[in-house]
Amino acid sequence: MDINVQLFTGGCEKPADLNVPRIINKLRMLFERAEIANMLIGWNNGADISEIVSYVKGFGTEVYLWLPVFSELETFAGFAPLVGRNGPVKIEYNRGNDEYFNFCCPANPANTGKIIEVYEKYYDNGLYDGIFLDKIRFPSFIGGKDAVFSCYCDYCRAHYEMPEISGGSALTKLSRKKWKLCKRRPFSRSGGVYILFAGISFFVLR
Numbered sequence: 001m002d003i004n005v006q007l008f009t010g011g012c013e014k015p016a017d018l019n020v021p022r023i024i025n026k027l028r029m030l031f032e033r034a035e036i037a038n039m040l041i042g043w044n045n046g047a048d049i050s051e052i053v054s055y056v057k058g059f060g061t062e063v064y065l066w067l068p069v070f071s072e073l074e075t076f077a078g079f080a081p082l083v084g085r086n087g088p089v090k091i092e093y094n095r096g097n098d099e100y101f102n103f104c105c106p107a108n109p110a111n112t113g114k115i116i117e118v119y120e121k122y123y124d125n126g127l128y129d130g131i132f133l134d135k136i137r138f139p140s141f142i143g144g145k146d147a148v149f150s151c152y153c154d155y156c157r158a159h160y161e162m163p164e165i166s167g168g169s170a171l172t173k174l175s176r177k178k179w180k181l182c183k184r185r186p187f188s189r190s191g192g193v194y195i196l197f198a199g200i201s202f203f204v205l206r
Helices: 020-031 050-057 109-123 154-160 170-183
Strands: 004-010 038-043 062-068 130-134 192-197 200-205
Touching: 004 020, 020 050, 038 050, 050 062, 062 109
Parallel strands: 004 038, 038 062, 062 130
Antiparallel strands: 004 200, 192 200
16 A cells, blocks of 8 residues: 655645754654655745755655645635625634635635646646646535635626526525534544654545
Protein backbone atom coordinates (compact mmCIF):
# COMPACT_ATOMS: atom_id res chain seq x y z
CA MET A 1 0.00 0.00 0.00
CA ASP A 2 1.32 3.42 -0.96
CA ILE A 3 1.90 5.95 1.81
CA ASN A 4 0.79 9.47 1.00
CA VAL A 5 1.29 12.44 3.32
CA GLN A 6 -0.31 15.86 3.52
CA LEU A 7 1.59 18.98 4.57
CA PHE A 8 -0.46 22.07 5.42
CA THR A 9 1.41 25.35 4.89
CA GLY A 10 -1.34 27.66 6.17
CA GLY A 11 -4.48 29.27 4.82
CA CYS A 12 -5.00 32.11 2.39
CA GLU A 13 -5.85 34.83 4.90
CA LYS A 14 -2.27 35.89 5.53
CA PRO A 15 1.21 35.10 4.16
CA ALA A 16 2.78 32.09 5.83
CA ASP A 17 5.91 32.54 7.89
CA LEU A 18 7.37 29.10 7.32
CA ASN A 19 10.54 27.94 9.00
CA VAL A 20 11.74 26.01 5.95
CA PRO A 21 14.91 24.50 7.52
CA ARG A 22 12.87 23.23 10.47
CA ILE A 23 10.23 21.70 8.18
CA ILE A 24 12.87 20.00 6.04
CA ASN A 25 14.53 18.61 9.16
CA LYS A 26 11.20 17.17 10.30
CA LEU A 27 10.55 15.75 6.84
CA ARG A 28 13.99 14.14 6.82
CA MET A 29 13.09 12.20 9.95
CA LEU A 30 9.97 10.87 8.22
CA PHE A 31 11.36 10.22 4.74
CA GLU A 32 14.39 8.34 6.07
CA ARG A 33 12.08 5.91 7.88
CA ALA A 34 9.37 5.31 5.29
CA GLU A 35 8.98 5.25 1.53
CA ILE A 36 6.52 8.04 0.71
CA ALA A 37 4.82 7.79 -2.68
CA ASN A 38 3.14 11.18 -2.82
CA MET A 39 3.01 14.37 -0.78
CA LEU A 40 0.16 16.87 -0.89
CA ILE A 41 1.16 20.41 0.03
CA GLY A 42 -0.85 23.62 0.27
CA TRP A 43 -2.36 25.96 0.13
CA ASN A 44 -0.88 29.25 1.32
CA ASN A 45 0.07 31.34 -1.70
CA GLY A 46 2.49 33.60 0.17
CA ALA A 47 4.91 30.88 1.17
CA ASP A 48 8.05 30.00 -0.78
CA ILE A 49 7.96 26.21 -0.72
CA SER A 50 10.33 25.55 -3.63
CA GLU A 51 13.11 24.29 -1.33
CA ILE A 52 10.70 21.94 0.42
CA VAL A 53 9.40 20.59 -2.88
CA SER A 54 12.90 20.04 -4.24
CA TYR A 55 13.93 18.19 -1.09
CA VAL A 56 10.93 15.86 -1.19
CA LYS A 57 11.31 15.13 -4.90
CA GLY A 58 14.87 14.04 -4.17
CA PHE A 59 13.38 10.92 -2.56
CA GLY A 60 11.45 10.08 -5.74
CA THR A 61 8.24 11.33 -4.15
CA GLU A 62 5.68 13.07 -6.34
CA VAL A 63 4.41 16.40 -5.02
CA TYR A 64 0.85 17.57 -5.57
CA LEU A 65 -0.68 20.96 -4.94
CA TRP A 66 -3.40 20.61 -2.32
CA LEU A 67 -6.15 22.91 -3.61
CA PRO A 68 -9.44 23.41 -1.71
CA VAL A 69 -11.72 23.90 -4.71
CA PHE A 70 -14.97 25.33 -3.33
CA SER A 71 -13.64 26.49 0.03
CA GLU A 72 -10.95 28.74 1.53
CA LEU A 73 -10.19 30.62 -1.71
CA GLU A 74 -12.67 33.47 -1.28
CA THR A 75 -9.82 35.76 -0.20
CA PHE A 76 -8.55 35.82 -3.77
CA ALA A 77 -11.65 36.58 -5.82
CA GLY A 78 -15.33 37.49 -5.66
CA PHE A 79 -16.93 34.07 -5.59
CA ALA A 80 -20.72 33.64 -5.70
CA PRO A 81 -21.52 32.78 -2.07
CA LEU A 82 -23.23 29.77 -0.60
CA VAL A 83 -26.69 30.92 0.49
CA GLY A 84 -28.85 29.52 3.28
CA ARG A 85 -32.46 30.24 4.07
CA ASN A 86 -31.40 33.39 5.93
CA GLY A 87 -28.87 34.70 3.46
CA PRO A 88 -25.17 34.06 2.68
CA VAL A 89 -23.67 31.39 4.93
CA LYS A 90 -20.71 32.39 7.07
CA ILE A 91 -19.26 29.39 8.86
CA GLU A 92 -17.92 30.26 12.29
CA TYR A 93 -15.40 27.47 12.52
CA ASN A 94 -11.64 27.68 12.79
CA ARG A 95 -9.31 24.81 13.60
CA GLY A 96 -6.71 27.32 14.72
CA ASN A 97 -4.60 26.96 11.59
CA ASP A 98 -6.26 29.44 9.19
CA GLU A 99 -8.65 26.84 7.77
CA TYR A 100 -12.18 28.21 8.04
CA PHE A 101 -14.36 25.85 5.96
CA ASN A 102 -16.28 28.67 4.29
CA PHE A 103 -17.73 27.57 0.97
CA CYS A 104 -18.88 29.21 -2.21
CA CYS A 105 -21.74 27.74 -4.24
CA PRO A 106 -20.41 24.54 -5.89
CA ALA A 107 -23.17 24.56 -8.51
CA ASN A 108 -22.57 28.03 -9.94
CA PRO A 109 -20.38 27.82 -13.08
CA ALA A 110 -19.08 31.35 -12.42
CA ASN A 111 -17.20 29.96 -9.44
CA THR A 112 -15.53 27.30 -11.56
CA GLY A 113 -14.06 29.99 -13.76
CA LYS A 114 -12.76 31.93 -10.76
CA ILE A 115 -11.08 28.84 -9.33
CA ILE A 116 -9.16 28.46 -12.59
CA GLU A 117 -8.18 32.14 -12.38
CA VAL A 118 -6.89 31.67 -8.81
CA TYR A 119 -4.85 28.62 -9.83
CA GLU A 120 -3.28 30.33 -12.82
CA LYS A 121 -2.42 33.50 -10.86
CA TYR A 122 -1.12 32.02 -7.61
CA TYR A 123 -0.19 28.36 -8.09
CA ASP A 124 0.73 27.67 -11.72
CA ASN A 125 4.46 27.82 -11.07
CA GLY A 126 5.78 24.49 -12.36
CA LEU A 127 6.56 23.10 -8.90
CA TYR A 128 4.00 20.33 -8.82
CA ASP A 129 3.53 16.95 -10.46
CA GLY A 130 -0.23 17.42 -10.31
CA ILE A 131 -3.12 18.78 -8.26
CA PHE A 132 -5.09 17.18 -5.44
CA LEU A 133 -8.58 18.67 -5.67
CA ASP A 134 -10.13 18.89 -2.21
CA LYS A 135 -13.56 20.10 -1.05
CA ILE A 136 -15.41 19.45 -4.31
CA ARG A 137 -18.68 19.40 -2.42
CA PHE A 138 -21.17 21.29 -0.30
CA PRO A 139 -20.27 21.93 3.35
CA SER A 140 -20.53 19.26 6.04
CA PHE A 141 -22.17 19.54 9.45
CA ILE A 142 -19.04 21.30 10.71
CA GLY A 143 -20.68 24.46 9.40
CA GLY A 144 -24.02 23.76 11.05
CA LYS A 145 -27.46 23.18 9.58
CA ASP A 146 -27.56 26.43 7.60
CA ALA A 147 -24.43 25.41 5.70
CA VAL A 148 -25.63 21.88 4.95
CA PHE A 149 -29.16 22.81 3.93
CA SER A 150 -28.25 25.26 1.20
CA CYS A 151 -27.95 26.55 -1.56
CA TYR A 152 -30.61 29.22 -1.99
CA CYS A 153 -28.63 31.47 -4.31
CA ASP A 154 -30.35 32.89 -7.39
CA TYR A 155 -28.60 30.43 -9.70
CA CYS A 156 -29.72 27.39 -7.71
CA ARG A 157 -33.23 28.73 -7.16
CA ALA A 158 -33.68 29.10 -10.91
CA HIS A 159 -32.69 25.45 -11.43
CA TYR A 160 -34.87 24.16 -8.61
CA GLU A 161 -37.87 25.81 -10.25
CA MET A 162 -37.26 24.23 -13.66
CA PRO A 163 -40.31 22.20 -14.79
CA GLU A 164 -38.25 19.06 -15.45
CA ILE A 165 -37.33 18.87 -11.75
CA SER A 166 -40.89 19.05 -10.41
CA GLY A 167 -44.02 21.12 -10.54
CA GLY A 168 -44.34 23.98 -8.09
CA SER A 169 -41.62 25.02 -5.71
CA ALA A 170 -39.15 22.14 -5.63
CA LEU A 171 -36.82 24.14 -3.40
CA THR A 172 -39.46 24.60 -0.70
CA LYS A 173 -40.49 20.94 -0.76
CA LEU A 174 -36.90 19.72 -0.63
CA SER A 175 -35.87 22.02 2.19
CA ARG A 176 -38.79 20.94 4.36
CA LYS A 177 -37.83 17.28 3.99
CA LYS A 178 -34.15 17.91 4.61
CA TRP A 179 -34.69 19.92 7.79
CA LYS A 180 -36.63 17.01 9.33
CA LEU A 181 -33.61 14.76 8.90
CA CYS A 182 -31.54 16.98 11.18
CA LYS A 183 -33.07 15.53 14.36
CA ARG A 184 -30.45 12.79 14.26
CA ARG A 185 -27.01 13.56 15.64
CA PRO A 186 -24.74 14.12 12.61
CA PHE A 187 -21.19 12.90 12.36
CA SER A 188 -18.60 12.48 9.65
CA ARG A 189 -15.50 10.39 9.03
CA SER A 190 -12.51 11.17 6.91
CA GLY A 191 -10.88 8.91 4.37
CA GLY A 192 -7.65 8.62 6.28
CA VAL A 193 -5.96 9.09 9.61
CA TYR A 194 -4.01 11.92 11.19
CA ILE A 195 -0.62 11.10 12.63
CA LEU A 196 1.70 13.34 14.59
CA PHE A 197 5.32 12.76 13.67
CA ALA A 198 8.24 14.85 14.91
CA GLY A 199 5.94 17.72 15.73
CA ILE A 200 4.28 17.90 12.29
CA SER A 201 0.71 16.75 11.73
CA PHE A 202 0.39 14.52 8.67
CA PHE A 203 -2.78 13.19 7.10
CA VAL A 204 -2.21 9.70 5.68
CA LEU A 205 -4.67 8.85 2.91
CA ARG A 206 -6.04 5.33 2.81
